[in-house]
Amino acid sequence: MNRRELLKRASLLGIGATAPTLFGVPGFISRAQAMPMVDQVNFVMPQVLPQVINVFLYGGPSELAGNLTNMDIINNNSQNPYPTELRRAIAEEGQVTRHGFWADAGGRAMEDMLSAGDLSVYRTINRLKNNTRAHRPSVFSSLKGSLAIDAAPGMGSTLATLLHAHRDQLDGSALLGGKQLTEMVLPFVSFEGSTTAFARDVDGNLPLQLRGLSLDEEYDNPYSRGRDDNNLDLEVLVRKIVDNQQRVRFNKVAEGFDIRRNMDELVGNLQTAASDALPTPPTAPDGTLDVDADPDTGFLQYPDNNSFSGRIKAAVTLAINNPDSLFITVGGGLGGWDDHSSAIEDYVPRMNQIMESLRVATKHIRYSDAAYGGTRSTDNIIIKVHGDFGRNVNLNNSGGWDHGNNQNLYTIGGAALRPKGALGKVVGKTEVFGPANENRQYTKPTDDSYQAEPLAIASTVYRYFGAQNPQALTSDDDMNPQGDDAINETYPGEPPIAL
Numbered sequence: 001m002n003r004r005e006l007l008k009r010a011s012l013l014g015i016g017a018t019a020p021t022l023f024g025v026p027g028f029i030s031r032a033q034a035m036p037m038v039d040q041v042n043f044v045m046p047q048v049l050p051q052v053i054n055v056f057l058y059g060g061p062s063e064l065a066g067n068l069t070n071m072d073i074i075n076n077n078s079q080n081p082y083p084t085e086l087r088r089a090i091a092e093e094g095q096v097t098r099h100g101f102w103a104d105a106g107g108r109a110m111e112d113m114l115s116a117g118d119l120s121v122y123r124t125i126n127r128l129k130n131n132t133r134a135h136r137p138s139v140f141s142s143l144k145g146s147l148a149i150d151a152a153p154g155m156g157s158t159l160a161t162l163l164h165a166h167r168d169q170l171d172g173s174a175l176l177g178g179k180q181l182t183e184m185v186l187p188f189v190s191f192e193g194s195t196t197a198f199a200r201d202v203d204g205n206l207p208l209q210l211r212g213l214s215l216d217e218e219y220d221n222p223y224s225r226g227r228d229d230n231n232l233d234l235e236v237l238v239r240k241i242v243d244n245q246q247r248v249r250f251n252k253v254a255e256g257f258d259i260r261r262n263m264d265e266l267v268g269n270l271q272t273a274a275s276d277a278l279p280t281p282p283t284a285p286d287g288t289l290d291v292d293a294d295p296d297t298g299f300l301q302y303p304d305n306n307s308f309s310g311r312i313k314a315a316v317t318l319a320i321n322n323p324d325s326l327f328i329t330v331g332g333g334l335g336g337w338d339d340h341s342s343a344i345e346d347y348v349p350r351m352n353q354i355m356e357s358l359r360v361a362t363k364h365i366r367y368s369d370a371a372y373g374g375t376r377s378t379d380n381i382i383i384k385v386h387g388d389f390g391r392n393v394n395l396n397n398s399g400g401w402d403h404g405n406n407q408n409l410y411t412i413g414g415a416a417l418r419p420k421g422a423l424g425k426v427v428g429k430t431e432v433f434g435p436a437n438e439n440r441q442y443t444k445p446t447d448d449s450y451q452a453e454p455l456a457i458a459s460t461v462y463r464y465f466g467a468q469n470p471q472a473l474t475s476d477d478d479m480n481p482q483g484d485d486a487i488n489e490t491y492p493g494e495p496p497i498a499l
Contacts (some may be wrong), residue, residue: 037475038158038165042468045166048380048416049175050464051319054155054197055312055330056143057354057387059337060135062401063430063443064393065105065351066408067123068096069497070432070443077436078394086344098496099426105348106355112291113355113412117424118362122409122487124428124451126444127389129480133403135338138388138454143196145458148476153206154199155458156188156327158473159465160210161201163326166466177323182209185266185324190214191311192331212329215318217310219270266322273321274314278302279367279374292360300363307350308357316361319381320368327461337387341398358383358412365413382414382464386457393432394441404442406430409457409487417464418489425493450491455484462486 064071075082086095094103099114099121101107113119130147132138137149146152153161163170163181171180181187190198190212198212278300281290294301302309315328339347365381368374390407415423428450430443445451455474462470463486475483 037472038162040472041162041165041462041470043162043166043169043466044468045169045173045175046417046464046466049323049326050414050417051323051326051328051381052414052461052464053315053319053328053330053381053383054461055358055383055385056192056195056197057337057385058139058331058335059339060138060388060391060403060407061337061351062339062343062347062391062393063123063404063406063408065102065107065347065355066110066121066410067100067430067443068102069100070393070430071096073432074393074441077432077441079437079439079441080395080397080399082395083344096497100497102348102351105351106353109352109355109359110410113359113362114424114426116362117415118366118412120411120423120489120493121426122411122428122450122452123426123430124406124445124449125386125390125409125454125457126406126451127454128405129453129455129484131405133389133405135388140196142386142388142454142457144199145455145462145474146476147455147479152199152476153201154195154197154212155461156190156198156212156329157201157206158458159327159462160188161206162462162465162467162473164207164210179324182207184209184326186213186215186318186322187324187326188212189315189318189325189327190329191217191315192329195329195331197327197329215314217274217314219267219274219314219318270318270321274317278364279372281363281367290363292356292363300360300367302360303353303356306353306357308354309360312354312357312361313364316364316381316383320365320374320378323376326465339391339400340396340402341400343395343400354385358385358410362412377416379416380414382417383410383412384457384461385410385412386454389454390442392434392440392442394434394437394439396439402439406443406445407454414464420490421492422489427491427493429494450488452487453484455480456487459484460486460489 075087097103097107097111099111101110110119110121130137130141140149141147143154144152145155145158167181170176172178176184187210188198193214200206277297280298281293281300283289289295289298292300302313311330315330318325319328336350361383365378369378370376386409387407390404391401392404393401396402429446431446432441433444434441459470459474462473467473471483471485473483475481
C-alpha cells in the first residue's frame with residue numbers, strides 16, 4: 001500500500017487534519033491561539049474542577065411554572081380569561097405552592113429540590129440589551145453568551161478557548177489529575193447533535209481535541225468503524241513503519257488507533273453504567289421510601305413515559321462516571337416550548353415531566369457521592385436550565401402565550417463551587433406590565449428586585465472555571481462593550497408567599 005492509499009484509508013477512519021475528534025485524538029493540525037477577549041480575562045485556577053450540564057429549552061418556556069405570584073392580576077387583566085377550572089384550582093385547590101410555583105406544572109418537584117438545598121430559582125432573567133423577542137437572536141445570544149451572534153463562538157467553545165489559553169497553568173496540574181488539557185476524556189459533549197453552544201470561534205483555531213462531540217442517549221460510538229480486516233491491515237502497516245521520517249508523519253494515525261480502542265472501552269463502560277441500577281436513596285425514619293425510588297427494589301428511577309428522562313439521565317451518568325466531561329449540553333429533544341396556542345394543556349404536563357426528571361437527577365448526583373458509597377465527590381456537578389426568552393402572561397386568541405422578555409433560570413447542585421447560601425432560594429420579584437385585555441401583558445422585575453441579563457448565565461459558567469472578570473467574555477465592541485457580569489449568587493432569596 002503506497003503513501004497516497006494509506007492517507008486515503010486514514011481519512012476513511014476519521015483520522016487526519018479534517019477529521020472530527022474525540023478526547024485527545026489530534027488531527028495533523030493542532031495549532032491554536034486565544035481569541036482576543038480571552039486575553040483580557042484574569043484567570044485563577046478553581047479549587048474544584050467544575051462540570052456543567054446546560055439544559056436549554058428551545059422555544060422559550062413560560063415563566064409561570066416557577067412564578068404564579070402575580071396570578072390574580074394576570075387573571076383579571078388577561079386578553080382572554082384563563083380557564084375557569086384553572087382559576088378555581090389556583091384559588092381553592094393549592095395550585096400555588098408556598099414559593100409561588102405552579103404545583104401541577106412541576107411546582108411540587110421544585111419545592112422538593114428547594115427544600116433539599118439543591119435548587120435556586122432566578123425569576124428575573126430579563127433581556128434589556130438588544131431587546132428582541134425573536135427566536136434566532138435569542139437562542140444565539142443565550143447559547144453564545146454574546147450579542148454579536150454572527151461572530152461569537154458558542155459558550156462551550158469560549159470556555160474551551162479560555163482553558164486552552166491558560167494551559168500553562170492547567171497542564172499536568174492536580175486539578176486535571178495530572179493530565180494535559182488535550183488529554184481530557186470527552187471534555188465537551190452535546191446530547192443534542194449540532195448546537196450553537198459549540199459554534200466554532202471565528203478563526204477556527206480551537207484545537208480539535210477541545211471541540212464539542214455529539215453522543216446519543218445510548219452512548220453509541222460515532223467513530224467506531226468496526227474491526228474489519230481492512231482496518232486491521234492498515235493498523236498493522238502503520239505500526240510496522242520504522243523509517244523515522246515516515247514514523248513522524250504517521251505517528252498520529254497510530255495514536256488514533258490507540259485512542260479509538262480507549263474510546264470503545266469508555267463508551268462500553270458508559271453503556272454499562274447507563275444500564276446499571278441507580279443508587280438507593282435512604283428511607284425516612286418511619287420507613288417510607290423516597291418518592292423517586294422503585295417501590296420493589298428501593299433504587300432510584302427516572303420517570304417512565306417522560307420525554308426528558310433519557311437525555312437528562314445520559315448527561316448525568318456521563319458527568320458522574322467521567323469527571324473529565326467539563327461542559328455538557330442537553331437540548332434538541334427538549335424543544336417544543338413555543339406555546340402560541342393551546343398552551344396550558346401542553347405546558348403543564350411537559351413542565352412537570354422535566355422537573356420530575358431533574359429531581360431524580362439531583363438525587364442521582366447526590367447518592368453517587370463518596371459520602372454515600374460512590375467513588376468520588378459529585379458536588380462539583382451543576383445543572384442550569386433556561387431558554388430563549390420568557391413569554392407574555394395573557395392568553396392570546398389561540399389560548400397561548402406569545403414571546404416575552406422575562407424568564408426563569410433554574411440552577412441545581414454544585415455546592416462545592418458556589419458561595420455559601422447560593423442554593424435553596426428563590427430570587428427576584430416581578431410585576432405585571434402592559435395594557436389590560438390586550439395582547440402584550442408580561443411580567444418584569446420590580447424596581448427593587450434583583451435582575452440579570454441572559455448573558456449573565458454564560459458569565460456564571462466562565463466564573464466557575466476561573467474567570468475572575470467573566471464579563472470580558474460576553475463583551476463586544478459594538479453592542480455590549482462592558483459585557484455582563486456573572487449572576488450574583490449571594491443575593492438573598494425572597495420569603496415564601498402567604499397562602
